[in-house]
Amino acid sequence: MIANGYLRADGRKGIRNVTAVIYLVECAHHVARRVVELAQDDDVHLLGFPGCYPNEYSLRMMKALATHPNVGGVVLVSLGCEGFNREALAANIEASGRPVRTVVIQQAGGTRSGIETALAAVKQVREEMIRAERRVPMHFSDLVVGTICGGSDGTSGIAANPAVGRAFDRLVDAGASCLFEETGEMIGCEGAMSTRAASPEVAEAIVASIHNAEKYYRAMGYGSFAPGNAEGGLSTLEEKSAGAYVKSGSRAINGVIRPAQQPDAPGLYLLDVVPDTAPKFGFPNISDNSEIVELMACGAHLTLFTTGRGSVVGSAIAPVIKITGNPETYALMSEDMDIDAGRVLEGKSTLDEVGDDIFNLVVSVASGALSKSESLGHREFVLTYKSIDAVGPACHPTRA
Amino acid sequence: MNTGNPITAAAIVLHPADSVAVCRRNVAAGEVLPLEGELVVARADVALGHKIARCFIPLGTEVVKYGIAIGSATKDIHPGDWVHLHNLKSNYISSHVRDSEEQTT
Numbered sequence: 001m002i003a004n005g006y007l008r009a010d011g012r013k014g015i016r017n018v019t020a021v022i023y024l025v026e027c028a029h030h031v032a033r034r035v036v037e038l039a040q041d042d043d044v045h046l047l048g049f050p051g052c053y054p055n056e057y058s059l060r061m062m063k064a065l066a067t068h069p070n071v072g073g074v075v076l077v078s079l080g081c082e083g084f085n086r087e088a089l090a091a092n093i094e095a096s097g098r099p100v101r102t103v104v105i106q107q108a109g110g111t112r113s114g115i116e117t118a119l120a121a122v123k124q125v126r127e128e129m130i131r132a133e134r135r136v137p138m139h140f141s142d143l144v145v146g147t148i149c150g151g152s153d154g155t156s157g158i159a160a161n162p163a164v165g166r167a168f169d170r171l172v173d174a175g176a177s178c179l180f181e182e183t184g185e186m187i188g189c190e191g192a193m194s195t196r197a198a199s200p201e202v203a204e205a206i207v208a209s210i211h212n213a214e215k216y217y218r219a220m221g222y223g224s225f226a227p228g229n230a231e232g233g234l235s236t237l238e239e240k241s242a243g244a245y246v247k248s249g250s251r252a253i254n255g256v257i258r259p260a261q262q263p264d265a266p267g268l269y270l271l272d273v274v275p276d277t278a279p280k281f282g283f284p285n286i287s288d289n290s291e292i293v294e295l296m297a298c299g300a301h302l303t304l305f306t307t308g309r310g311s312v313v314g315s316a317i318a319p320v321i322k323i324t325g326n327p328e329t330y331a332l333m334s335e336d337m338d339i340d341a342g343r344v345l346e347g348k349s350t351l352d353e354v355g356d357d358i359f360n361l362v363v364s365v366a367s368g369a370l371s372k373s374e375s376l377g378h379r380e381f382v383l384t385y386k387s388i389d390a391v392g393p394a395c396h397p398t399r400a
Numbered sequence: 401m402n403t404g405n406p407i408t409a410a411a412i413v414l415h416p417a418d419s420v421a422v423c424r425r426n427v428a429a430g431e432v433l434p435l436e437g438e439l440v441v442a443r444a445d446v447a448l449g450h451k452i453a454r455c456f457i458p459l460g461t462e463v464v465k466y467g468i469a470i471g472s473a474t475k476d477i478h479p480g481d482w483v484h485l486h487n488l489k490s491n492y493i494s495s496h497v498r499d500s501e502e503q504t505t
Contacts, residue, residue: 153449154422154423154448154449154450154451155448155449157466158412158414158422187492187493188468188469188470188491188492189468192468214492214493217493218493222493222496223490223492223493223494223495225493225495225496227496227497227498229495230484230485230495230497232449233422233423233447233448233449233450233451233484234449235451235470235471235483235484235485235488235489235490235495236470236471236488236489236490236491236492236495237490237492237493237495238468238469238470238471238490238491238492239465239470239471242465242466242468242470243466308449326448326449327448328448345424345425346424
């Protein structure tokens with residue numbers, strides 16, 4: 001059981017009560033950032049989209065993020081002339097029952113008055129959130145947990161990732177929804193993964209999504225393999241994949257979903273982030289935080305992040321729990337690491353014990369305890385252009 | 401796959417079919433490592449998280465870890481060799497490194 005969550009007007013339950021300040025083009029970034037700084041409130045977070053050209057994916061992502069269960073209210077900051085459909089976004093937030101204000105800098109009279117207007121809007125939204133606040137018991141069936149790996153090394157696949165796999169098995173068994181990704185980081189595992197599919201359609205969708213990812217990355221000229229991976233002992237893309245894949249645990253895979261698609265039923269899902277068209281707008285995800293943002297858009301309340309080399313990132317909106325399997329990284333960066341899975345390599349713990357620690361920390365962070373990256377003030381956010389279908393190829397059970 | 405039991409050896413074999421073991425600490429050249437009952441002498445320094453060959457892996461054959469192929473040998477690999485970019489390449493998309501440390505294939 002998880003301590004009281006925040007009940008939203010749309011019936012969803014959050015583990016945090018964030019006010020999101022969202023800039024809709026880079027030209028509004030400065031005003032939005034100043035507003036967040038001046039608000040002096042750890043629960044006011046900055047989100048944004050830098051581009052001026054409209055993009056269906058970014059609008060769909062922003063709609064999902066602005067109505068994320070951890071978000072209680074929103075202030076949109078627009079320059080005024082950008083392509084982002086601010087009216088559609090505001091209408092969507094309003095329809096979810098969340099308080100929302102839109103500040104248009106060109107109408108407010110420039111930088112100084114834009115900041116004043118938006119700061120006042122943040123205060124109004126926060127007051128409305130306090131008046132509307134309802135705390136209710138939260139169950140595992142209300143909880144969505146994502147997992148990613150970043151800065152992988154030779155320890156990730158034998159300590160941190162299998163430990164997360166153990167935690168995922170416990171969470172799925174308890175009735176939670178668990179999301180793992182990404183198809184470009186599972187190249188070489190399609191055969192093994194398809195045997196765990198909940199239906200033949202899902203098996204087919206898994207294999208097709210991995211083949212598509214391979215084709216896409218080949219066209220881009222690089223696989224998902226950074227120089228630091230090699231320094232950490234990983235030699236090939238498929239070796240990194242095999243290590244990443246074990247994060248998914250051992251339960252049946254219920255479906256293949258797309259960014260901003262929220263599964264209807266609890267279970268385990270593969271998030272396919274790779275467009276099934278020729279490359280357009282660049283790499284599917286440019287860095288770890290792009291992946292975290294997509295997991296959040298699929299409803300993830302929090303993310304389990306495994307790292308061998310030692311990533312420090314957190315995220316806006318949803319807490320990030322960091323797990324390292326490398327004892328040297330833990331010794332050097334313990335302030336940033338929530339879980340020391342390297343104990344498995346040192347012979348001090350079993351994978352099941354570390355998996356239990358991760359499961360218990362998920363419950364505690366979902367109940368309000370701060371993760372290390374949250375305490376350190378990490379609130380990273382990145383969203384860029386993409387062209388990808390809104391709905392994945394297969395889910396089981398299917399939408400009613 | 402890993403059984404979940406505490407591990408005490410300097411290098412671990414993740415799957416019985418594996419041709420490489422993974423070092424759980426830095427191993428020095430010349431060290432004798434017991435790997436699943438067989439003794440292998442390290443022919444190079446092998447760092448934590450890196451791979452060491454358990455057996456002879458001829459040029460062009462698959463290198464196996466986690467019980468799956470992780471690429472092919474680009475030269476003959478002998479027991480105790482460090483297995484990395486200099487003697488192993490992807491069967492999917494080749495690995496990239498920073499310019500100053502070009503991969504030899």
